[in-house]
Amino acid sequence: MPTTLDTWHPGKPVSRHPDVPYEEKQRLFLEVKNDPRYEDFLYGCYECGICVSACPSARFYDFSPRVIAQAMAREDVERVYDIIAEDIWNCAQCFSCLRCPRGNNPGGLVTLLREVAVRNGLRETRDVLQGYSRVIYKVMLKGNQVSPDMLQPDFFPDWGPWVAQFSANMAVWRKAIPVDTLRGVTDAAWKTDRKTLLELYTIWFETGNMDIIKEVDEGLYDLLMDVMQEELEEG
Amino acid sequence: MTTAVQDILERKSQAVAPDPKRAPTHDIRETLYELEAKGEIILQRVPEPFVEVITKYGRTKRIPIEHTWHHKSCGQCGHIPGYTSSVYWLHRQFNLDFLDPTDQTSCTGWNYYASATSNAVAQAAVMVRNFAAAYETGYFPLIHCGTSYGHYKEIREQLVHHKSLRDEVRRVLDKLGKPLVLPEEIVHYSEWVHVMRHRIAERQRVDLSMLTATVHPACHYYKIVAEDAIYDPDIYGGQRTATVTATLEALGIHVADYSTWFDCCGFGFRHILVQRDFTRSFAVLRKIETMKQEVDPDLTVTHDTGCVTTLDKSQFAAKAHERKVGIPVLSDAQVAALAMGAHPFRVIQFHWHSTDWRPLLEKIGVDWRRYWEEFQEDLEAIRAGKKAGITWQEADQPVL
């Protein structure tokens, strides 16, 4: 809901998400603030806007790293919740905002806010990540974010006829690469040892990473658990 | 102009030669040595031979020449394989000892920056597992991806500052039977290209002096843990990272400046995969068109996975909107391989790039049709089952 002159009360926090109780917003805020990395990411804010001038997302979205740093520093629980619900997924995570003369890391704050949003399975976050599940599936199972077989014309139509040409020739193009670990591999970026992948799955289980996936996409979680547990049992 | 402005302009025009004693940040390596002395971590030393370079605040950083464990990039290997093969081709040309491991995962940082579906302990454990795998082989990690490089440096800071994180990571690593290992330096492949640039130039076979290039310095190379990037008073007066630009200049390419050099490419991690309207708009409006209008370069060169992908692939749709685009995009490693005469398709793999690279090859006098025909014969032989694929024996020989 945009702020208008009627709803603008300077100095008074306006709740843009009245359906969420204040206590819940405060709980999420404290989860961000209590992250051990928080104290390395925010030292106060001059309101100078240097971060905004460097920020790519500020040019194309209603988004501001300055507002994020300010809201966190002022402990504006309502505004921080708005940011979690509406803004965090616009950040490009480029870290141009590390130019901050105060030593802040607004992009890092966004990372913390995102982690909290994901861990708590917020509706807006689940919606945003819906189209992204197949990438998570790939990275969790293969240890690679992208693979040649993801280059499909229906997924990258804006990349032009090159994608169609590539996908028609993928198998043979992949064999025509002199690097041993890449040659012929289409479902991952390179050949990875089975032992290496089992170690990766162990990391996901031991660090609570699977619980995070469960919060954002239960279907994906079930799929991953099936494959990983079977692999780990085989040893 | 006021005197104050004149003073600033004067200062800016002078080369910056920073004094490490006045560095605004603590040298993390000192803490690493302390942690090593306490037995908290194993510190893998940079192997000889190495070259010392100067970083942002005047400190030195050791860049290994060989005995390197190549920490590959999933975006490069998956979607720009000529990037990886050019790095290896260069190593093979100089007969350097290196390892291309299969006991390696990606850093998974792309996913972390895109979706945050991970946490600090998991990300640190993935990094240390890779470092421990390198340590077990005796080879030193050389990081191909700019994001892995930046991400690992940030994780290294967190591990150093937070004992609780170290303890948690050690617990996880114990389960894998691996120690908590960190390398003495975190080194990006473009830093290796940088220190090799004069040796590469000595073996240059293709004249590139008629080319004008723009450089896109990769955000995660020099913005994250900024103090660790290479700076050189002779390049941009020491006020921007020298990596890539120094390499191109050593190869005789004219590097032209443009006003949005500091801007990111628009990759966005999440955006490039599922919200490309932002990526395309940013890459075209803030980078490609600006370069075109201000400099009209023959190519733009960068040193990271996402930047090559974004700047290259975003141009097609913009062309349909009659935007001023059409700049081929290459990595520094590919340019170095081109200079040394690598096969444009067997090694540099130009066919994986979508913005038209043919005018670039024509301008430097390379008859790309001839090499494309040769490559088509390779593909036919592979299709017919006459050979399993292209090998180094067929790709090693410089052809240009």
Ligand code: SF4
């Ligand atoms: S990391 Fe996010 S907030 Fe910081 S400059 Fe980049 S897009 Fe903006």
Ligand code: SF4
């Ligand atoms: S650059 Fe730093 S001090 Fe300035 S507005 Fe941004 S966060 Fe605040």
